Amino acid sequence: xxxxxxxxxxAFKENEASAWARQHVETCPACRAELEVLYQRIAALKAxxxxxxxxxxxxxxxxxxxxEQRRQRRRWGAWSLSAAAGIALLLLIRPGPAxxxxxxxxxxxxxxxxxxxxxLERYDPDQRVTSGRTAALAAALEDRIAIIDGELAQVxxxxxxxxxxxxxxxxxxxxxxxxxxxTVHVTRANYVGL
Amino acid sequence: xxxxxxxxDILVARARAGDLEALEALYRAFETPVxxxxxxxxxxxxxxxxxxxxxxxxxVRSIKQYRGEGHLWxxxxxxxxxxxxMRIRRNQVRVTEQFDEEAVGVHAGHADAATGxxxxxxxxxxxxxxDLERAFERLSETSRSVVWLHDVEGYTHEEIAELMGKxxxxxxxxxxxxxxxxxxxxxxxxxxx
Numbered sequence: 001x002x003x004x005x006x007x008x009x010x011a012f013k014e015n016e017a018s019a020w021a022r023q024h025v026e027t028c029p030a031c032r033a034e035l036e037v038l039y040q041r042i043a044a045l046k047a048x049x050x051x052x053x054x055x056x057x058x059x060x061x062x063x064x065x066x067x068e069q070r071r072q073r074r075r076w077g078a079w080s081l082s083a084a085a086g087i088a089l090l091l092l093i094r095p096g097p098a099x100x101x102x103x104x105x106x107x108x109x110x111x112x113x114x115x116x117x118x119x120l121e122r123y124d125p126d127q128r129v130t131s132g133r134t135a136a137l138a139a140a141l142e143d144r145i146a147i148i149d150g151e152l153a154q155v156x157x158x159x160x161x162x163x164x165x166x167x168x169x170x171x172x173x174x175x176x177x178x179x180x181x182x183t184v185h186v187t188r189a190n191y192v193g194l
Numbered sequence: 195x196x197x198x199x200x201x202x203d204i205l206v207a208r209a210r211a212g213d214l215e216a217l218e219a220l221y222r223a224f225e226t227p228v229x230x231x232x233x234x235x236x237x238x239x240x241x242x243x244x245x246x247x248x249x250x251x252x253x254v255r256s257i258k259q260y261r262g263e264g265h266l267w268x269x270x271x272x273x274x275x276x277x278x279x280m281r282i283r284r285n286q287v288r289v290t291e292q293f294d295e296e297a298v299g300v301h302a303g304h305a306d307a308a309t310g311x312x313x314x315x316x317x318x319x320x321x322x323x324x325d326l327e328r329a330f331e332r333l334s335e336t337s338r339s340v341v342w343l344h345d346v347e348g349y350t351h352e353e354i355a356e357l358m359g360k361x362x363x364x365x366x367x368x369x370x371x372x373x374x375x376x377x378x379x380x381x382x383x384x385x386x387x
Contacts, residue, residue, distance in 0.1 A: 006377070007370045041376060042345045044326050053229045054239060057247040058221050062214065065254050 004031045009038050063135030070142040102168070109171040116178035123185055134184060141181040148174045199227060199267040206266060209257050217254050224250075224267065228274045231347065234330075235278040235339040237285070245281055249274040275343060275357055282335045329379040337372035340365055 004012070008021040012035060017025070025031050152170050201223050208216035225246065232245035252273050260269055330338060336358075343349040343357070344365070351365040358365070 005370075006374045007366075010366070010370055010373065037377070038373065041326065041373070041380075045330065045341070046346050048234075048327055048330075050226060051230055051233050051239075052226050053243050053246055055243060057243060057250070058218055058225075060247055061221065061250045061254060062218065064251060065214075065217075068255075 001028075003028065004034070006038075009035050013038065059132040060135055063132055063139055067135060067139050067142055070139065070146060102164075106164075106168050106171065109168060109175055112175045113171060113178060116175065116182060120178065120182060120185075123182070137184045138181060141177055141184065145174060145177045145181070148177065199224070199265070201266060203262075206257075206260070206262070209254075210260070217257070220253065220257075220266075221250050224253075224270050227267065228270065231271060231274050231342070232278045234342040234346070235275070236281060236335060237331075241281055241285070242278075245274060245277045248277045252277070271347065272357075275339075275347075275349075279339060279358055282339065285335060325380060326376070329376050332379065333372055333375060337368055337375070340368040341372045341376075344369055 002024075004021050004024055008017055009025075009031070011017040012021055012025055025035060148170055152167075152174070201220065205216050205219055209220050228249050229242055229246045232242035232249075233239060236242050236245065249270065253270055260266065330341070333341070339358075340354055343354050344351065349357075351362045351369075354360075354365040355362045
């Protein structure tokens with residue numbers, strides 16, 4: 001005697017069974033029993049116990065969100081920062097008593113900063129799972145970078161007293177902070193093997 | 195699984211406005227169901243926790259795009275299922291199927307196909323939860339995902355096919371194979387159903 005296959009029974013459950021399968025289930029006690037087993041198995045799957053995560057992942061989600069919000073704000077301010085930096089450079093390379101700064105050195109650290117910024121973009125930490133500790137470290141560094149950016153924007157204002165060495169020092173501090181931020185992300189990634 | 199998944203509209207509105215407390219409240223409301231869904235689809239609790247984190251990162255990033263059409267849990271569940279399936283695709287590079295493929299179309303699992311007699315414990319007795327859970331865990335991640343999404347979460351084969359980037363036939367055959375394997379494993383253990 002030919003019985004229904006599991007495919008037939010699953011189709012029967014969804015009212016998609018063939019005419020033969022429908023008729024067979026009506027007349028075959030074994031297939032009706034098998035259909036009942038299928039229903040019971042699905043009911044038992046639905047009744048499996050609820051499992052809860054061992055660790056709370058919200059702190060990591062929250063910290064990553066904060067980092068992203070800070071980064072977003074930093075991006076919004078980036079255009080004004082680069083405009084201010086351009087003005088500052090113009091003022092610095094002007095001959096005058098305020099003193100000269102090595103324009104080449106300034107360009108070098110600015111370029112370094114831009115390269116690190118691009119590397120961080122490529123690394124895309126937002127798309128990676130991160131621990132709460134990593135996110136907190138990253139957040140602290142993001143804050144530091146935001147403060148430096150604020151100071152750089154001030155230094156770049158035409159009315160600000162421009163001190164060349166200070167400007168280079170600020171950009172260098174920004175580079176250092178960016179390097180530390182990369183290290184935090186990459187070290188974490190290496191540690192978990194991502 | 196009996197967990198209340200209803201959240202007040204005002205909470206969703208606050209979350210959409212970026213209120214961190216409201217976002218945390220949403221996380222607390224859906225943490226367990228998301229983790230459960232991921233755990234049933236994936237192999238390890240660690241993977242499931244990672245999917246939980248990835249899901250909520252996506253939720254907090256894109257909650258503004260949630261227009262309130264349909265239940266919030268349906269929206270979050272789809273994100274979670276999608277993240278879990280992405281992880282399965284990554285895992286498949288290094289994980290081999292635990293069981294040989296079984297031809298679809300074999301008899302449904304009657305113990306004696308020749309006579310049509312019922313298998314041991316076919317309908318009698320209460321479902322053996324621990325045995326079923328263990329058997330379910332031994333399925334491949336793909337099979338588990340299809341079974342869970344279809345039989346427990348109520349997804350249609352069309353929806354599963356779309357999520358997985360596969361055909362409807364693929365989803366149906368995965369479901370049939372998985373049930374045949376479950377039946378066989380439970381029979382071997384003398385457990386029901």
